[in-house]
Amino acid sequence: MIDVNVSLSHWPFRRLPLDQTQTLVAALKREKIHQAWAGSFDGILHRDVAAVNERLASECKPHDMLVPFGTVNPSLPDWRDDLRRCHEIHKMPGIRLHPNYHSYTLDDPKFAQLLDEAAARAMIVQLAVTMEDERTQHPLVRVPPVDLKPLAALIAGRSKVRIVLLNAMGVLRGAPLKTLLNTGRVWVETATLEAVAGIEHFVANYGAKRLLIGSHAPFFCVGAAQLKLQESILSEQDAASITEGNAQMLLKSP
Amino acid sequence: MTDPAPERIWDLHCHLSGETGRTPDEIIAKIIARADRMGIERMAFYMGYPMTANPSPDELRRQNDQIIQALSHWHHRAFGFAYVNPNHVDASIAEIERCIDRGPMVGIKLWVARRCNDAALDPIIKAAHARKAVIFQHTWLKAAGNLPGESSPNDLVELAARHPETPLICGHTGGDWERGIRIVRASPNISIDLAGSDPTAGFVEMAIRELGASRIIYGSDVGGRSFASQLAKVRSARSLSDGDRRLILGGNLRRLLAPIFKAKGMRMDA
Ligand SMILES: [Zn+2]
Secondary structure, three states, X not given: OEEEEEEEOOOOOOOXXXXXXXXXXXXHHHOOOOEEEEEEOHHHHOOOHHHHHHHHHHHHOOOOOEEEEXXXXXXXXXXXXXXXXXXXXXXXXXEEEOOOOXXXXXXXXXXXXXXXXXXXXXXXXXXXXXXXXXXXXXXXXXXXXXXXXXXXXHHHOOOXXXXXXXXXXXXXXXXXXXXXXXXXXXXXXXXXXXXXXXXXXXXXXXXXXXEEEOOOEOOEOOOHHHHHHHHOOXXXXXXXXXXXXXXXXXXXXX | OOOOOOOOEEEEEEOOOOOOOOOHHHHHHHHXXXXXXXXXXXXXXXXOOOOOOOOOHHHHHHHHHHHHXXXXXXXXXXXXXXXXXXXXHHXXXXXXXXXXXXXXXXXXXXXXXXXXXXXXXXXXXXXXXXXXXXXXXXXXXOOOOOOXXXXXXXXXXXXXXXXXXXXXXXXXXXXXXXXXHHHHOOOOOEEEEOOOOOOXXXXXXXXXXXXXXXXXXXXXXXXXXXXXXXXXXXXXXXXXXXXXXXXXXXXXXXXXXXXXXXXXXXXXXX
């Protein structure tokens, strides 16, 4: 199973039971996850993201299963060099964005530029729509989910972008979700996909080709993804797409 | 090697939602099919549909009837709590008599109609406790503020102090569980419900450290939530002993239900 939503280092507001890379890797393996796409919690609030990405890359290096996704914050000076280092120095297949924590909206021209430059480098763009339930946030750091309304129009003119929305399913459903998935350039994952038999209902409504497994570990309990699969009745083919095939294809084909 | 005894998972917190059906019977059958996949032995159901924050006496009766209907073929797998509303005390006590004394239900559910520190709840709590009914109160601690009638764990602590001999359940542990656990810590008659929040890691670990395993009860809040994400809170908890896990997944709930099950001649065996 490939988990596209994992983070290393420390969540700013709480120590987590699995926030040491070694213990996290062991727990992921117990859940039969053999590859995890890892960002860094440090990327949310740190301003020296070049150092964040360097640490992320070296933290992932000893573990074959960890695939680093560096942070790029287009509100920072010379963000293009962070993108360049992620690609050329760290050989990362993609980047992770936090527009809400980094104080820009998706209709900001910088976001469109970033999409273009990531696409030109054939990099996957992971966009974290939320990191935690808005209702439980620290009183001084209340960050609403990313407003995705501008996204469909931005993708329309950009046939090469590949966007993975992380932790989106609590706020994105119905027609807006369908519109984004129908672009063929957007994927979502299971971390915040809720309701009884959520994966099965998702497949019935939107098909199995755009859904990936995401645990949002170590912030979320690492076992939820596997249990969600158990709760849903899926054809062998759909299960294979969701747990492996879709992520593999995404990683391979620009 | 001997087979370990079955875990006997009982789910404290289920609703007739998340699956569609023309009748309560159709909906509960679909939910129980999911529970089967997750190894859940029995489930508590309460509140009908649509979700109504401040139900009239007529609506209380209608929604409790939906649950009674849903339970009718599933008494070996499910049980119900009567939905009551402290804005209608007499009607609530009438529902306790109808659904618990003369019907199959074994507890009460209080939601968001009126904050639970209000003295209006006292006769309802007394009526439920006299019948050994389990008392479940929804609570949240929302960063942007609760609904006007929505209780916080602080409100429940006030209620618990007025009824020190009555076991109470703190629904959702206030959602913001790091604060919720601390708020109820000094009230030994309050147990916490794990249901209906994101599966944030560390919840069960902190609850065991601060409250002990005997005050923690697994629930899901299906169908708005999955069994999966909520079970993961227990399954993924670090260094959880086998005994503590069994208490959280069902033992504690059976302990709270045992007196009323016995009084009503209901069986607890698998
Ligand atoms: Zn509920």
